[in-house]
Amino acid sequence: MKTTDKLNIVLKHIKDTFVGKNEIIDLLGIGLLARENAFLLGPPGTAKSAIIRALSNGIEGGKNFEYLLTRFTEPNEIFGPFDIRKLKEGELITNTEGMMPEASMVFLDEIFNANSAILNSLLMALNEKIFRRGKETKKLPALMFVGASNVLPEDESLNALLDRFLIRIKCDYVAPDLLHEVLLAGWKLESDAAKEVPTISADEIRKLQQLCRKVDLTPIRNEYVDIIHSLRNTGIKVSDRRAVKLQNLIAASALMCGRSEAVLSDLWVLKYIWDNEEQIEILEGIINQIIEKDNSDSSHPQALYNKTPDAESVMKEVNYLTEKWQDENLSFEEQNVIKDKLRYIQTRCDWIKDAEKKKYIQDHIESLWQKILQTI
Numbered sequence: 001m002k003t004t005d006k007l008n009i010v011l012k013h014i015k016d017t018f019v020g021k022n023e024i025i026d027l028l029g030i031g032l033l034a035r036e037n038a039f040l041l042g043p044p045g046t047a048k049s050a051i052i053r054a055l056s057n058g059i060e061g062g063k064n065f066e067y068l069l070t071r072f073t074e075p076n077e078i079f080g081p082f083d084i085r086k087l088k089e090g091e092l093i094t095n096t097e098g099m100m101p102e103a104s105m106v107f108l109d110e111i112f113n114a115n116s117a118i119l120n121s122l123l124m125a126l127n128e129k130i131f132r133r134g135k136e137t138k139k140l141p142a143l144m145f146v147g148a149s150n151v152l153p154e155d156e157s158l159n160a161l162l163d164r165f166l167i168r169i170k171c172d173y174v175a176p177d178l179l180h181e182v183l184l185a186g187w188k189l190e191s192d193a194a195k196e197v198p199t200i201s202a203d204e205i206r207k208l209q210q211l212c213r214k215v216d217l218t219p220i221r222n223e224y225v226d227i228i229h230s231l232r233n234t235g236i237k238v239s240d241r242r243a244v245k246l247q248n249l250i251a252a253s254a255l256m257c258g259r260s261e262a263v264l265s266d267l268w269v270l271k272y273i274w275d276n277e278e279q280i281e282i283l284e285g286i287i288n289q290i291i292e293k294d295n296s297d298s299s300h301p302q303a304l305y306n307k308t309p310d311a312e313s314v315m316k317e318v319n320y321l322t323e324k325w326q327d328e329n330l331s332f333e334e335q336n337v338i339k340d341k342l343r344y345i346q347t348r349c350d351w352i353k354d355a356e357k358k359k360y361i362q363d364h365i366e367s368l369w370q371k372i373l374q375t376i
Helices: 001-015 020-033 048-057 073-081 084-088 114-129 154-162 176-191 202-212 218-234 240-256 264-272 279-291 309-327 332-349 356-375
Strands: 038-041 064-068 105-109 132-135 136-139 144-149 167-170
Touching: 001 048, 001 202, 001 240, 001 356, 020 038, 020 048, 020 144, 020 167, 020 202, 020 240, 020 264, 048 064, 048 105, 048 144, 048 176, 073 114, 073 132, 073 332, 114 154, 132 264, 154 309, 167 264, 202 264, 218 240, 218 264, 218 279, 218 332, 264 279, 279 332, 309 356, 332 356
Parallel strands: 038 144, 038 167, 064 105, 105 144
Antiparallel strands: 132 136
8 A cells, every 4th residue: 555545544534533624634634745834723613623633643653742822831831841850960951751842743722822932942843843942952853733723913923933834724614514414423533432543654654755855846837936926916925935835735735646746736735825814715716727727637636626606795706896996096916916806706606506697797797807907
């Protein structure tokens, strides 16, 4: 059995356990393969912690570290206390046993509660996978870090912390029509607590992470560069450093599908690099237009998934954009955002089943395009 197959079996087991959470679980799998950090945004009770624990339990021989941060969290609680015996000898050595520096999976809940006492060390750990304290420097064995919060940071000093999480995942309550399945799966989870689960070893994941760096990205390079330019023109910040690292996610998608080279549909992962919730639809619009051109038969399942839009909500968005375009003080960036949103809405219209409603919305979209062209 291929090692990627083992990982997919682990992920499938978690998907069967947590109904309606496939998107989150697939993205965590991508982050694990790419060895890139993931951030989960969502209200309490959306199974964020439970999914991470399930993923940690699927890693054989790994150590899990999970901690709920508060404004008063001290470095000792995350990295470990100083070794008392060494301290008596005049050495400042951290006893990291059972703490974050020895963990293979790290989950930090309410990550934006991080205070200045732990922030610098945390930033280095997240970015460089290194723990540094005084004269101590230690490479971290963490396969990936996952952070979670109910809200995005308002304090600009915490933006650097969000930047260390390459993947951003919005977690919501499951759709009402899936609630029955959720209850059944939840009850089964309670009763099958002692049941054996499929696993993959930490060493096998590390080998996959090395293979990920060998995936050929040449087939999608030009489209990827075009997307980065398009995102920057829209006002979505993508630094050169992030642009380089995002390639790891594309490679992970290809490897997850058993391929050694990337195809257009692997660019689906770029829908999850938003800085705020307003950018989610813009990213979906830009990326969906590209990946829809792919005719590969080995695309990642998430690349093929499109949410069926509600005609009324789509029409409301068109009306909102029409009203917004009439503002004479729009900046160039704001104009680009409106155009990108309109392109995305145009794509979503194709998924509306009612032909009459679809035609009605398309006519209004065409009318707005005419106004935009006249302005330009």
